[in-house]
Amino acid sequence: MQISIQLNGKKITEEIRPDLLLIDWVRQHGCYSVKCGCETSNCGLCTVFLDEKPVLSCSILAARADGRKVDTLEGLKEEAEEFGAFIADQGAEQCGFCNPGMIMNAIALFREIADPTDDEIKEYLAGNLCRCSGYEGQLRGIRAFIEYRKKGGAVCDK
Amino acid sequence: MRQVGQPIRKKDAMALVTGQPVFTDDMAPKDCLIVKVLRSPHANALIKSIKTDIAKKVPGIEDIYTWEDVPQERFTMAGQTYPEPSPYDRLILDRHVRYVGDPVAIVAGERELCVDRALKMIKVEYEVLPAILDLHGAKDNAVLVHPEESWRSLCPVGADNKRNLCASETSGTGDVDQVLADCDVVLERTYRVQAAQQAMMETFRTACYIDAYGRLNVMSSTQIVFHVRRILSNALGIPKSKIRAFKPRIGGGFGAKQTVVSEVFPAFVTWKTKKPSKMVFTREESQTASTPRHEMEVTVKVGADRDGKVRALDVYTLSNTGAYGEHGPTTVGLSGHKSIPLYGSLEAHRFSYDVVYTNVMSAGAYRGYGATQGIFAVESAVNELADKLGMDPVELRMKNMVREGQFMPAYYGETATSCALDRCMKRAKEMIGWEEKYPCRDMGNGKVRSVGVAMGMQGSCISGVDVGSATIKLNEDGIYTLSIGAADMGTGCDTILAQIAAQSLECPVENVTVSGADTDTSPYDSGSYASSTTYVTGRAVERACETLKERIVQRAAEMLECSSDDLEFDGQRARNLSTGEEVSIEEIGTASMCGNNVALQVTESNSSPVSPPPFMVGMVEIELDKETGHVEILDYVAVVDCGTVVNPNLARVQVEGGIVQGIGMALYEQIQYNEKGQMLNNSLMQYKVPTRLDMGKLRVEFESSYEPTGPFGAKSIGEIVINTPAPALIHAIANATGIWFGQLPVTSEKIAMGILERCE
Ligand code: FES
Ligand code: FES
Numbered sequence: 001m002q003i004s005i006q007l008n009g010k011k012i013t014e015e016i017r018p019d020l021l022l023i024d025w026v027r028q029h030g031c032y033s034v035k036c037g038c039e040t041s042n043c044g045l046c047t048v049f050l051d052e053k054p055v056l057s058c059s060i061l062a063a064r065a066d067g068r069k070v071d072t073l074e075g076l077k078e079e080a081e082e083f084g085a086f087i088a089d090q091g092a093e094q095c096g097f098c099n100p101g102m103i104m105n106a107i108a109l110f111r112e113i114a115d116p117t118d119d120e121i122k123e124y125l126a127g128n129l130c131r132c133s134g135y136e137g138q139l140r141g142i143r144a145f146i147e148y149r150k151k152g153g154a155v156c157d158k
Numbered sequence: 159m160r161q162v163g164q165p166i167r168k169k170d171a172m173a174l175v176t177g178q179p180v181f182t183d184d185m186a187p188k189d190c191l192i193v194k195v196l197r198s199p200h201a202n203a204l205i206k207s208i209k210t211d212i213a214k215k216v217p218g219i220e221d222i223y224t225w226e227d228v229p230q231e232r233f234t235m236a237g238q239t240y241p242e243p244s245p246y247d248r249l250i251l252d253r254h255v256r257y258v259g260d261p262v263a264i265v266a267g268e269r270e271l272c273v274d275r276a277l278k279m280i281k282v283e284y285e286v287l288p289a290i291l292d293l294h295g296a297k298d299n300a301v302l303v304h305p306e307e308s309w310r311s312l313c314p315v316g317a318d319n320k321r322n323l324c325a326s327e328t329s330g331t332g333d334v335d336q337v338l339a340d341c342d343v344v345l346e347r348t349y350r351v352q353a354a355q356q357a358m359m360e361t362f363r364t365a366c367y368i369d370a371y372g373r374l375n376v377m378s379s380t381q382i383v384f385h386v387r388r389i390l391s392n393a394l395g396i397p398k399s400k401i402r403a404f405k406p407r408i409g410g411g412f413g414a415k416q417t418v419v420s421e422v423f424p425a426f427v428t429w430k431t432k433k434p435s436k437m438v439f440t441r442e443e444s445q446t447a448s449t450p451r452h453e454m455e456v457t458v459k460v461g462a463d464r465d466g467k468v469r470a471l472d473v474y475t476l477s478n479t480g481a482y483g484e485h486g487p488t489t490v491g492l493s494g495h496k497s498i499p500l501y502g503s504l505e506a507h508r509f510s511y512d513v514v515y516t517n518v519m520s521a522g523a524y525r526g527y528g529a530t531q532g533i534f535a536v537e538s539a540v541n542e543l544a545d546k547l548g549m550d551p552v553e554l555r556m557k558n559m560v561r562e563g564q565f566m567p568a569y570y571g572e573t574a575t576s577c578a579l580d581r582c583m584k585r586a587k588e589m590i591g592w593e594e595k596y597p598c599r600d601m602g603n604g605k606v607r608s609v610g611v612a613m614g615m616q617g618s619c620i621s622g623v624d625v626g627s628a629t630i631k632l633n634e635d636g637i638y639t640l641s642i643g644a645a646d647m648g649t650g651c652d653t654i655l656a657q658i659a660a661q662s663l664e665c666p667v668e669n670v671t672v673s674g675a676d677t678d679t680s681p682y683d684s685g686s687y688a689s690s691t692t693y694v695t696g697r698a699v700e701r702a703c704e705t706l707k708e709r710i711v712q713r714a715a716e717m718l719e720c721s722s723d724d725l726e727f728d729g730q731r732a733r734n735l736s737t738g739e740e741v742s743i744e745e746i747g748t749a750s751m752c753g754n755n756v757a758l759q760v761t762e763s764n765s766s767p768v769s770p771p772p773f774m775v776g777m778v779e780i781e782l783d784k785e786t787g788h789v790e791i792l793d794y795v796a797v798v799d800c801g802t803v804v805n806p807n808l809a810r811v812q813v814e815g816g817i818v819q820g821i822g823m824a825l826y827e828q829i830q831y832n833e834k835g836q837m838l839n840n841s842l843m844q845y846k847v848p849t850r851l852d853m854g855k856l857r858v859e860f861e862s863s864y865e866p867t868g869p870f871g872a873k874s875i876g877e878i879v880i881n882t883p884a885p886a887l888i889h890a891i892a893n894a895t896g897i898w899f900g901q902l903p904v905t906s907e908k909i910a911m912g913i914l915e916r917c918e
Contacts, residue, residue, distance in 0.1 A: 097359040097648075
């Protein structure tokens, strides 16, 4: 079947098999930030934005994205760098395998809730597993970023 | 210029947080063959016949291999120094399959779809044999997991395949039975620690290709590149000189990647076909056909006087290595050697064990490596002893714990040259408010708040065995290249080793570039395990830098035409003390490229005769719901003595990550099989690892000591951090409910049922 998706701002029209998963499609197009950690919609590593909303790309067919907008971390480079630096300053990126998915959801969180509480942060990101960091470091990084954003503009505010 | 002790950002941090393609599957050749294996549906069976001809006709299939196509020399997949204590009990494919998930055939094809199709079309006829699924009764069972004559054990570890024994031993000092008989109180308890999965986020994966020299290149997500080379050489029966193993970024390891898991299959395919190939384990495969923690049953006898002096410890461990013996003979040792010595002035101790084969997935290395199981048992027994004596368990420990300078007969006869365990205990007690909170407070709403405590220790390497090496080179512009064979799996060792180099060479850490873990270019390193990287390889880095400095001074002396005794080098400049003339490090680096006879490149190795333990105290406060059995962690405090803390940020995150894994293991993570030996929780849907809603609040502090044999006083940190949550939590649960659980995980269900039974 033919689909047409706007991936990170670029329109791609092509033939695909109807059972192709969105995660496989974005990786085929060089978006390697999108990782598979579980195949069962439990880990959040494969998070991408579908029309600006975070979705699990392992659990959605590429065909479902036909005519829509898909964004991965590759398309959010500035935001990823700006926020990621705060995670890095805590040493909370450890192996880094879970980070793209977590950062996608964190960006979604920052867009949705201006000044989230710790509980809101934890709840919003509950679906993003991390086996290395123990989560505390990520929370510290997120808190530091929110403080920084309060003090001045950040890319995420755009 | 201080680099050691600074919270420096990891060198690869920004690549990781921006999702760069730095992991194995991101970098695998794009047109490579996809490799998958057909797995056994039976726990114990012989393959009577296997038909692949129809499957081979599927368009896109390159080839299919069965047990008849692979070399018949047995090997082990354990990443250990040769000669490995783990038995040589594997073939790439065996006619005898020994657990549900054991590989039966290898399929290689152009795309995943055709490979999946072919897998379904292979016809196998099995002769199903009776299986041993329980570790009790496995020893001397009539059913043999490894009846084959070609089984062999390279080291005297008490192994005997004709008895289903992978290892056995007894050691000790003093007459334990006599001392126990003389004690006022003797407590005997048996504890069971379940098999648990490392569950790193990146599953096992390997990509292979043949290079211009006809050599097999293996890129794998592994902690042990040099062992991978040897294991592949053993498995494929090809010379080591024909193999290169290297690793890109690793998406977590925790010991899982200290064993060869996915490597042999694509390596075999590429060697046969000379075409690039890759194998990426699914999560289900990672759950069902990998190497989780050894299930162990630990029986502890502890004897003490009425006033709380602990006089004797007797520990017996029964360990389940599963279908193959990877790390079986070595993990078990830590269950006694790293739990008994926590108690400093025992009059006698004994430690014995049996490691048995069964027909479940093979166990392997997992953070803590047997110490976790042993410490859970001993620390739980001591907590119960304190209860029996009516003593505060913190007091009891202050009275008995090992102190700096003490000789540790149960720890290979080493001395605790650096030990801040007493200070860790005092600090943890303050942090959690032990005095006010111990043992519990009933909140009056069906909930109880209680606290629990445990201590832990680990090693800093495998003494006398592990080798770490470093090559450091001065380039033009005064920058350095550090080449290592240790594997950074997210712990940040690339950065930590660069810090150690920068500290030694008195330069900023940015001036040290790290490249690593490639058997062709890295100096030999036994790999990243046994918590040894900072301690063993770190010391090699320090040494290499010292020697390089001498060379730099030598070259500068030539440039300044004076003797090197007259020179002073401060990292930036070498100065002739008598004339005041100077050359900068940039000039020296550049000069090394023109008419130079002094190689400004140095390799040093390091091995340590001792393995100084890091120490730690963990205390937890929980709120337990008496109706549902739900345990909520309110606060977890950890105070760690890892010697000098090289990078406080990275050390802290290690501690936090380890504690959360420990919490998962204590409260809900477990591998379960049905009566056919099929795993029930083969996905992250059923196998629950902690989320950020489950871990409560963690607080970490360091009580530093100075370890004279470590680089700048450092000891290890990687593994010890997983050891305290289980005993501390089980203690807190006992303080809340009065029930002493001895079998992990202690789920809400078990607690609720336990409370019900008590009421009846
Ligand atoms: S891979 Fe999609 S949620 Fe885990
Ligand atoms: S950093 Fe490794 S899984 Fe999160």
